[in-house]
Each structure stands twice: as C-alpha cells, then as structure tokens.
Amino acid sequence: MIFFKFFGLIAVTTVAVAQTPNNALQVANSGGNASSPLQYGLMFEDINHSGDGGIYAELIRNRAFQGSDFFPSSLTGWGASKGATLSLDTNSPLSAALPTSVRIIAGDTGVVSLVNEGWWGIEVKPQTYTGSFYVNGAYEGQFVTSLQSTTTGSTLALTNLTSRSVADAWTQHTFTLNPTNAASDTNNTFSIAYDAAGADDPLNFNLISLFPPTYNNRPNGMRVDLMNVLKDMAPSFLRFPGGNNLEGDDPPHRWIWNETIGPLVNRPGRPGVWGYENTDGLGLIEYLWWCQDLNMEPILDVWAGLYLDGPVISEADLAPYVQDVLNELEFIMDNLGGGLPSYQGYRFAAFYNAIKERYPDMNVLASTVDITLSEDAIGDYHTYSNPDALIFQFNQFDHGTSEHKTLVSEYANIQPNATQQPRMPFPNWAGTVAEAVYLIGLERNSHATLGAAYAPLFQNLNSYQWTPDLISFTADPSQTVLSTSYEQIKLFSNTRFTTTLPITTTTPFGPAYFVAGKNEATNSYFLKAAVFDRQNPTAAADVPFTVIFEGVEAGASATLTVLNATSPEAMNMSGGEQVVRRDVSMLMAEKDGRLSFRLPGLSVALLEVKV
Ligand SMILES: *[C@@H]1O[C@H](CO)[C@@H](O)[C@H](O)[C@H]1NC(C)=O
Ligand SMILES: *[C@@H]1O[C@H](CO)[C@@H](O)[C@H](O)[C@H]1NC(C)=O
Ligand SMILES: *[C@@H]1O[C@H](CO)[C@@H](O)[C@H](O)[C@H]1NC(C)=O
Ligand SMILES: *[C@@H]1O[C@H](CO)[C@@H](O)[C@H](O)[C@H]1NC(C)=O
Ligand SMILES: *[C@@H]1O[C@H](CO)[C@@H](O)[C@H](O)[C@H]1NC(C)=O
Ligand SMILES: *[C@@H]1O[C@H](CO)[C@@H](O)[C@H](O)[C@H]1NC(C)=O
Numbered sequence: 155m156i157f158f159k160f161f162g163l164i165a166v167t168t169v170a171v172a173q174t175p176n177n178a179l180q181v182a183n184s185g186g187n188a189s190s191p192l193q194y195g196l197m198f199e200d201i202n203h204s205g206d207g208g209i210y211a212e213l214i215r216n217r218a219f220q221g222s223d224f225f226p227s228s229l230t231g232w233g234a235s236k237g238a239t240l241s242l243d244t245n246s247p248l249s250a251a252l253p254t255s256v257r258i259i260a261g262d263t264g265v266v267s268l269v270n271e272g273w274w275g276i277e278v279k280p281q282t283y284t285g286s287f288y289v290n291g292a293y294e295g296q297f298v299t300s301l302q303s304t305t306t307g308s309t310l311a312l313t314n315l316t317s318r319s320v321a322d323a324w325t326q327h328t329f330t331l332n333p334t335n336a337a338s339d340t341n342n343t344f345s346i347a348y349d350a351a352g353a354d355d356p357l358n359f360n361l362i363s364l365f366p367p368t369y370n371n372r373p374n375g376m377r378v379d380l381m382n383v384l385k386d387m388a389p390s391f392l393r394f395p396g397g398n399n400l401e402g403d404d405p406p407h408r409w410i411w412n413e414t415i416g417p418l419v420n421r422p423g424r425p426g427v428w429g430y431e432n433t434d435g436l437g438l439i440e441y442l443w444w445c446q447d448l449n450m451e452p453i454l455d456v457w458a459g460l461y462l463d464g465p466v467i468s469e470a471d472l473a474p475y476v477q478d479v480l481n482e483l484e485f486i487m488d489n490l491g492g493g494l495p496s497y498q499g500y501r502f503a504a505f506y507n508a509i510k511e512r513y514p515d516m517n518v519l520a521s522t523v524d525i526t527l528s529e530d531a532i533g534d535y536h537t538y539s540n541p542d543a544l545i546f547q548f549n550q551f552d553h554g555t556s557e558h559k560t561l562v563s564e565y566a567n568i569q570p571n572a573t574q575q576p577r578m579p580f581p582n583w584a585g586t587v588a589e590a591v592y593l594i595g596l597e598r599n600s601h602a603t604l605g606a607a608y609a610p611l612f613q614n615l616n617s618y619q620w621t622p623d624l625i626s627f628t629a630d631p632s633q634t635v636l637s638t639s640y641e642q643i644k645l646f647s648n649t650r651f652t653t654t655l656p657i658t659t660t661t662p663f664g665p666a667y668f669v670a671g672k673n674e675a676t677n678s679y680f681l682k683a684a685v686f687d688r689q690n691p692t693a694a695a696d697v698p699f700t701v702i703f704e705g706v707e708a709g710a711s712a713t714l715t716v717l718n719a720t721s722p723e724a725m726n727m728s729g730g731e732q733v734v735r736r737d738v739s740m741l742m743a744e745k746d747g748r749l750s751f752r753l754p755g756l757s758v759a760l761l762e763v764k765v
C-alpha cells in the first residue's frame with residue numbers, strides 16, 4: 155500500500171515540474187482577429203412543403219383552390235359525403251386573386267359534408283383551433299364544423315354556427331373548435347356539414363382555413379413545435395424566400411413581394427419551382443414576423459432579373475425590377491441557370507448601386523462569390539459536399555479579407571464518402587463532424603466570413619425530393635427528426651465569440667481541428683474542436699488535448715461538452731435510435747491553468763471557461 159502511495163506521489167510531482175508540452179494549445183488573451191461573431195442562421199425556401207404544409211401552420215390543404223398554367227386548380231385534399239359531387243367553379247370569384255371555388259351539388263336532401271384531409275393528416279389535441287370559410291348561396295340552418303378521426307371514426311370536436319349565407323354573394327363565417335381529448339394519431343379530417351334541405355343547390359365554398367395556436371399567437375402564423383426547434387438553434391439570420399423558388403421558372407412567375415401581403419383573400423399564390431402551387435399565405439410580412447419572433451436578422455433575397463428557365467432581363471429592361479426592389483427595401487439572389495455573365499456584367503451592379511444610393515447603411519449581398527464585388531458588398535458561397543472535400547476546405551477562408559465578407563448561406567454534407575455516391579437520406583455523423591470542421595474554419599476567419607446556414611432546413615417526410623435535410627417532420631410533432639447536424643449546430647451556435655484568440659502550438663490541424671475565442675460580454679473563453687481523421691475516419695482513436703488559456707489560473711473550472719455517436723454512418727432518422735450522445739463534464743484547471751482531456755475519434759466538442 156505504502157509502495158503504491160509513494161509512486162502516486164512521485165507521479166504527481168513529475169507532472170507538477172513538467173514544462174508546458176509543446177503540443178499544448180496555448181491560447182493568448184489578445185491578438186486574435188477581432189471580428190463580429192460568426193453568425194449561425196437559417197436558409198429557407200418553400201421547398202417541397204416546408205412552408206405550405208410545413209412551418210406555416212395552416213391545417214387545410216388546398217384551402218383556396220389556387221392554380222396556374224403550371225399547376226391547374228384541383229380538388230386535391232378534398233372529398234365529400236356520399237351522394238354529393240364536388241367541382242371547381244370559376245363563375246363566382248371570391249376575389250380577383252382567388253377566382254376558383256368549390257361547388258357542391260348535394261344530390262339528395264340529407265346532410266352534406268365537405269371534407270379536407272389536411273397536409274397528410276391533422277394533429278388534434280386539446281387546444282383552440284381557429285377557422286373560417288366563405289360560402290356563396292342561400293342557406294337557412296346550421297353549418298356543423300368538426301374534426302373527425304379516420305382511425306377511430308369518432309368526432310374529436312364539433313361547433314355549430316348559424317348560417318348567414320345568401321344567394322349570389324360571399325359571406326365569411328368564423329368559428330373555433332375545442333377538442334377535449336387528443337386524437338390517437340394524426341389521421342384526422344376537417345369537415346363542414348350542412349342540411350341540404352335548407353340550402354340552395356349548389357353551394358360554393360372558398361378560402362376554408364383552420365389554424366391551431368401559432369407561435370406567439372400570430373394570426374396566420376407558424377407551427378409552434380417547429381419554431382421551438384429552430385429557437386433552440388439560436389439562429390441569428392433568416393435568408394428567405396429563396397433561392398430557386400424566388401426566381402420562378404419563367405415569366406411572370408417570379409416571387410412578387412406585393413402579391414404576398416395583405417388579407418389572404420388578396421393573395422393569388424404562384425407556381426413554385428418545387429412542383430406545386432404556393433399559397434403565399436407565408437408571405438413577406440409573415441417572414442418578417444418569423445425573424446422578429448426568433449430575434450433573427452432578415453436576409454431578404456430579391457429577384458435580380460433571371461428566370462430559372464430563362465430569360466435573363468436585358469440591361470435596357472431592368473430598371474422596373476430595380477425599382478421594384480427599391481420599393482421593397484432589399485437585396486440580391488442566385489445565379490443558377492447560366493446567368494453569371496449578365497450578373498457580373500450589369501445585373502448585380504444595377505441593384506447594388508440603386509440600393510446603396512437610397513440606403514447607404516444597408517448590407518448588400520451578391521448571390522455568388524464569382525464576381526468582382528462593388529465596395530462593401532458581401533459574397534455568398536454554397537457547398538453541397540462530402541466529408542473529405544469539406545475538410546479539405548477547412549482553410550478556404552484563411553487570408554480572406556474583412557473588406558468583402560462571405561456568407562456561406564447553404565452548406566451540407568450530402569454524400570457519405572469522397573466518391574460519387576447516392577445522397578444520404580438524413581445527415582450522418584461523419585458528415586456532421588466534417589461540417590463542424592468546416593465551421594471551425596469559418597469561425598477562425600470570422601473577420602472574413604459573415605455566417606453560415608445548413609440547407610435545406612426542412613423536409614416534409616410525406617413529400618420530398620432532396621435529402622439530406624436538417625429537420626424532418628410530418629403533421630405529427632412526435633415524428634420530428636432532429637438530425638445529427640442539428641445537434642452540432644445547436645452546440646456551436648449557442649456560443650458566439652466576440653473575438654478569436656491566437657493559439658500557439660506544435661499540434662497541426664488534423665485529425666484535431668480547433669479554434670479559440672472569447673466572449674467579452676459573458677467573460678468566457680472557448681475552444682471549439684472537432685476530431686476527424688481523413689485518412690482513417692472509422693478508426694476512433696482518442697486525441698489528447700491540453701489547453702491553456704492566458705488568464706485562466708489553476709483551480710478554475712471549465713465545462714466540456716462532447717458530442718459523439720454510435721458510428722460514422724449513424725443517422726438520427728424517423729423511428730430510429732438516438733445516435734448522438736452528448737456528454738457534459740466539469741474540468742478543473744491544473745498548474746498553469748492547463749485543462750487536459752481526451753476527445754474520441756469522430757467527435758465535436760466545446761470547452762468553456764468563465765473567468
Ligand atoms: C388514414 O387512414 C385511412 C384508412 O385507414 C388510410 O387509407 C389513409 O392512408 C390514412 N391516411 C393517413 C394520412 O395516414
Ligand atoms: C348542430 O346542428 C345540427 C344540425 O342542425 C344538430 O343536429 C346538432 O344537434 C347540433 N349540435 C350541437 C352541438 O349544437
Ligand atoms: C406590385 O407592384 C407593382 C410595381 O409597383 C405594381 O405594378 C403592381 O400593381 C403591384 N401589385 C399589387 C398586387 O399591388
Ligand atoms: C486570423 O486570420 C488569419 C488569416 O485568415 C488566419 O490565418 C488566422 O488563423 C486567424 N487567427 C485566429 C486566431 O483565428
Ligand atoms: C436525434 O438526436 C438528438 C440529440 O441526441 C436527440 O435529442 C433526438 O431526440 C434524436 N432523435 C430524433 C428522432 O430526433
Ligand atoms: C463516445 O465516446 C466515449 C468516450 O470515448 C465512448 O465511451 C463511447 O463509447 C463513444 N460512443 C458513444 C455512442 O457514446
């Protein structure tokens with residue numbers, strides 16, 4: 155016993171006299187690249203029902219029978235009780251924006267109902283649902299609005315309202331539904347029923363809407379559960395409304411801001427580029443509320459004279475579109491579709507100059523980095539990559555200048571390996587760690603980089619074409635999948651540096667990647683780190699770290715948060731196991747303030763010391 159104690163004592167003494175190892179990360183207290191913190195944010199466009207049927211909380215699918223030459227109006231989502239017949243009617247427009255309504259021929263004189271199946275289901279639980287609809291045709295009697303379970307056949311909530319409907323005019327009816335119990339699943343429908351005996355035959359209905367409570371109780375607002383998930387990421391900007399969806403396929407189908415504002419009855423909607431008609435219920439103002447509610451800076455994409463399938467607007471014809479942007483107060487867009495020469499030649503400059511002249515303090519971003527940027531314009535870089543390539547880009551912004559910052563407004567690891575392989579269905583752990591390495595590269599250079607956003611943000615599991623995505627969902631909040639990348643972003647985004655701090659070390663980058671910084675407001679020192687061995691990603695060898703922050707003394711306590719997962723290929727997916735493991739431990743600074751710990755092979759970590 156004494157023998158062992160003796161050796162124990164010798165060992166401690168040995169550590170105490172040891173010099174600081176050369177491979178320790180010695181973090182100076184000053185001298186870093188003073189900069190604003192790297193901004194973690196969100197890139198959103200209504201891709202495959204991430205807006206309509208997604209974060210926009212409207213529960214009724216195809217509520218106003220909106221259509222276009224691309225996607226003609228249809229009865230998708232709608233059905234009727236036995237014997238009744240539904241058809242589309244353009245003879246009695248509700249408004250110029252909403253010309254098409256549904257016409258119900260009762261067929262016999264019983265109770266007739268118009269039924270909507272929601273966006274692949276409707277979540278029903280005890281809360282107040284707020285609804286409204288317009289009806290045209292004389293009817294004396296009750297409208298019975300209800301939520302029904304398809305699975306059990308039961309009525310979940312029912313509200314009667316007395317008809318005020320008259321012949322040859324549209325009358326709006328409003329109601330609430332208050333289920334007392336949660337439905338067994340989301341296979342539920344909404345219906346409006348009436349007694350055909352007291353009604354004109356046919357009756358027409360339009361703009362049939364039903365909302366659950368929304369985030370911050372905004373009318374025409376957003377899904378609470380999805381907003382909460384975003385809030386946890388502490389995003390600082392929202393880039394919207396796209397992207398391709400802003401551009402439109404061909405004239406005149408660009409996103410036109412002033413057709414997305416005002417009462418829903420005045421919003422015509424438009425053919426989106428992702429295969430369906432957009433309602434534009436999620437319009438400019440709703441996007442700005444979204445920014446306000448999550449305390450995000452808006453990065454507003456504006457149309458810069460290019461349709462995806464052509465044409466590019468000529469220089470002589472561009473002025474009205476520049477004027478339209480000035481009317482809207484914003485900035486710039488994408489160069490997909492071969493528009494780069496004209497964008498470099500005149501399109502970007504036309505918008506930049508006009509905006510800066512009127513709003514000198516507004517930041518203007520180009521939609522590319524392949525351009526000689528005017529003055530203080532910010533470039534935009536996108537990468538859809540694989541782990542090997544993304545880690546190779548770790549030093550992409552080293553020696554970047556603060557004169558022209560770059561926003562990485564779309565990034566993601568989409569393939570498992572360096573070779574051309576099919577895209578993953580969900581982000582996987584190896585890809586997530588590679589993304590963390592890339593983000594560390596951005597953090598090191600936050601004097602030259604503005605921010606970063608994973609894209610796409612959302613996936614509706616009932617209808618999608620692009621994978622992987624950051625957050626996947628259905629009508630049923632219990633099926634939401636928060637990906638491995640979501641967990642990583644949450645860790646880094648919640649900790650912002652006000653300045654990076656220089657590190658002196660003999661440790662090269664790879665397999666360990668790291669950046670140090672401090673936040674003057676919270677008096678915290680940080681090390682963000684990720685371990686990824688490009689030669690051998692599956693070999694989970696631990697990496698020892700010794701970190702010394704200048705000004706942190708022996709006895710100070712630090713918090714170490716480590717993310718790792720069951721395997722490099724592990725994905726957080728619907729119905730799957732929880733693959734990300736999050737370990738939080740407390741460390742005590744030893745002599746010189748040194749903090750020692752080991753990180754597992756494929757891992758992401760955050761070390762924080764408050765002084
Ligand atoms: C709801 O249930 C019906 C009948 O079982 C089924 O045909 C339908 O696919 C289900 N719908 C959804 C959205 O699950
Ligand atoms: C609602 O109205 C229908 C039709 O008039 C009637 O049969 C039913 O009893 C009413 N239900 C409630 C809860 O008032
Ligand atoms: C939108 O703005 C344009 C350009 O000022 C104008 O011509 C158009 O009438 C406006 N549309 C609506 C719906 O206000
Ligand atoms: C500061 O920026 C330079 C040039 O981009 C980069 O090489 C260096 O690593 C950065 N320093 C810190 C402390 O992040
Ligand atoms: C995914 O990972 C996170 C973090 O471990 C966990 O909270 C979440 O529940 C996981 N699963 C799904 C399906 O989102
Ligand atoms: C994560 O790392 C720890 C520490 O190295 C290890 O014990 C664990 O098995 C790893 N994997 C998971 C899934 O936690």
Ligand SMILES: *[C@@H]1O[C@H](CO)[C@@H](O)[C@H](O)[C@H]1NC(C)=O
Nearest residue numbers: 570571572573575582722723
């Ligand atoms: C990566 O590539 C290797 C070799 O091509 C393959 O065996 C492995 O399954 C791939 N990993 C994933 C996650 O697909």
Ligand SMILES: CC(=O)N[C@H]1CO[C@H](CO)[C@@H](O)[C@@H]1O
Nearest residue numbers: 202428429430616617618619
């Ligand atoms: C409108 C729509 O649903 N578009 C696409 C969404 O994704 C599916 C694949 O799941 C495509 O088949 C649809 O065309």
